[in-house]
Amino acid sequence: MTEHQPTDHESIGAPDLTAAIRDAVDVGFPSTVADLANLVRIPSVSWPAFDAAHVARSADAVAELLRGTGVFDLVDIRRSSVEDGSELGQPAVVASRPARNGKPTVLLYAHHDVQPPGKESDWETSPFEPTQRGDRLYGRGAADDKAGVMAHVGAIRAFAEAAGDFDLGIAVFIEGEEEWASRSFANFLRDNRELLAADAIVVADSGNWDLETPAITVALRGAVAFNVRIRTLAHASHSGMYGGAVPDAMLAAIRLLDTLWTADGSVAVEGLTSADLEPPAYDEAQLRSETGLLDGVTPIGDGPILSRIWAKPSVTITGIDAPDVANASNTLVPEVLVRVSARIAPGQDASAAFDAIRAHLEAHAPFGVQLGFEGVDLGQAFLVDTSGWAVEDTRAAMTDAWGRPPVDIGVGGSIPFIAELVEEFPGAQILVTGVEDPDSRAHSPNESLHLGVFKRALLSEALLLARLDARGSGTS
Template sequence: MTEPTPTGPASAPNPEVVDAIRDAVDAGFPSTIADLANLVRIPSVSWPAFDPAHVARSADAVAALLRETGVFDLVEVRRALVDDGSELGQPAVVASRPARNGRPTVLLYAHHDVQPPGKDEDWETSPFEPTQRGDRLYGRGAADDKAGVMAHVGAVRAFAEAAGDFDLGLAVFIEGEEEWASRSFANFLRENRDLLAADAIIVADSGNWDVDTPAITVALRGAVAFNVRIRTLEHASHSGMFGGAVPDAMLAAVRVLDTMWNADGSVAIAGLTSADLEPPAYDEAQLRAEAGLVEGVTPIGSGSILSRIWAQPSVTVTGIDAPDVANASNTLVPEVRVRISARIAPGQDAGDAYDAIRAHLEAAAPFGVKLGFEDVDKGQAFLVDTGGWAVEETRSAMTDAWGRAPIDIGVGGSIPFIAELVEEFPEAQILVTGVEDPDSRAHSPNESLHLGVFKRALLSEALLFARLDARGSSESAEPA
């Protein structure tokens, strides 16, 4: 992927409206930041071990913000059954304003749930007390993805204030369980299909090239995650009495896990594929700065650095259930449980990738050990079609807001539900945007939002609304 050549404006919104949008964004920005801070104060972690009341409170707060715009005919908090029908998913917020006079409809997506904060001592400030230092706002969810929520809310406010009455159709879906595998997502789409149907979908859950350069995400790796149980003993045994003759579960785990990587750290699992992408230049120094690579530690893998992140598979052990050091005794560990998280290159089916990884582990298991597999999650990779009118309009809006054209990027992370959006709305054009920058540290301690990036992202979306409202009939929009 390379930096695109600007195509020139596809639509020409009223210059007075454009100026009024810029003024509205400037004037409303302090209030937008205050509203974002209020959302960050709600610890809306959607994982089962956390209080679901906080997620419900967050949904109610988002719904109130959307109602206060005065734009939507309907704003509601709704829930859907998870895929297996066993329980309801976390509360999501929907809103709708029908299009008029042949204008297109845009669906705005973000999520109001957040990752767990982790250890308080790893944070420089309290994770759920938003704190501004310089040009960054710190707090869990400040970037991922409550800033995405507020980019939508702020853009709607600014556009509505500048344009007055308008014909563009708007639908909103603010999810409440994206950080817990979007388990009710597919059912929610089916149950609310008529409300959410759109010509273009803006997924505000990605990042930008840097704090001065916008980006459109056009490639996302898929995801496969699962637990492996490795059991060698009926019970723990004295390591002095039996060590050297009896394989314990930790030994078996270390041996089997190590087979998943080559000596250079690249993935060594047959059946996992790579994608043919052309990333822009990105050197080791930039990787070290953005990832926090410790001095002396070398990068892993082969090929260009961004191809390793965007276009090749990766496998990470994200957790191990075993005795901790404080409680270690001189025993052979009978069972170990490991969580494995794999990222799958665009173009490969997640189910095929899981089958390949499982087959590899089963074949590599030492000492006759039989592995158990459980809690499997699979999410499909995605490649964006960049040839549509909505992408062209977005490029123009971003160029106007940022003062430079956006770069097409891939993302090593995954947004599996996009494949479900495509399945439910096959004619809609998907636009993956976001408010993050390379130092946002989403999912990590000291997550933060660059306020300049946030303001330009918000302005881009408001200007995009103006461009789409000026397009005229959606039937002439190649098509809507």
């Protein structure tokens, strides 16, 4: 596919079309929020320990919403095998409307699966009963990423209503297992390549700078996660009888894991790199406000705060399988299983990063303990090329919708499948947008969506569709 050239007439769409889109968004917004609430009520957790029937029901609901727009020639629910071919992935929804008269095609991506809710006692309201308090809608998936799904649906509705007939090609891919590592993603792209091929891809799974300022995500850290099994004994022994002479697995784990960081909390693994990014101003007070950092607890790392989050590696221990306090006995624990989750800087290969962390742990294992590595998940980092026409159109649409231009941001989290989109569709321009704000608390208890941000994000995308439809021919 080759680069599009704007036509001589207004590539932004006629002023009356822009006004009509704004009106359509305003009129349709209450029903869009109601549809979002209905999706949130479906506990579509894609993790294996949860009922997969809920994910299937969520896919059905999304498919019906897309059919209801009336713009697609095809709406279907499909699955592909996971990478090792052992099973099928969770159901995804695809839709397609081919471009006409040489217009471009845009692929809209979001995911309809959600994270587990965690302890319901940590929620102020039930996680799967959407609850509006003030300007925020609370519930698991209200922001991540069922709001992304509804931003696409709402934008298509508003654009189609305002434009009537149009020539823009639109493909939609609503994934069903993003929160479980997108294990069938690469195969799904290959299986549906012709249906999903596009000139520009909008990934609605990120956030905005604040409640009043939009953002385009231009940098994403990669991900390396794995289990390390730490063994010191063939069986448990009495801690009073042998403690002080025999190293138990918990002692070894504590000593080993502590070597991953320096005294200030920076990552101490040789071979992990940093990226050269210039973040906007962001101080410690803002970090405390957005994260709930307790009084007296200091931030970790060095350098500008956003550089630590966007451009440097981090290592987090996200789980330990060991006796809990309620069942603790006077025993030397023979084995501990630890889940290590690392984020790696844009520009570093995920496999190389895993090799570096593994080499570090093997080199620093105390007392000659035995280490085993398993459950490895890798996700590549990503840097967006911001020079293309699609990014230019997105900036303009966001400026029109929000009343101020977007900020280019990095994200400390990862969206590993973007690298697979680039591999499968190398000529497409990637746009990472989102509906979240700094207080959305995705993956956490009391996840929420700010409805003002949601409405502006939806309007931005509807205006973007109009701009893309106004572009001239140029697709090979």
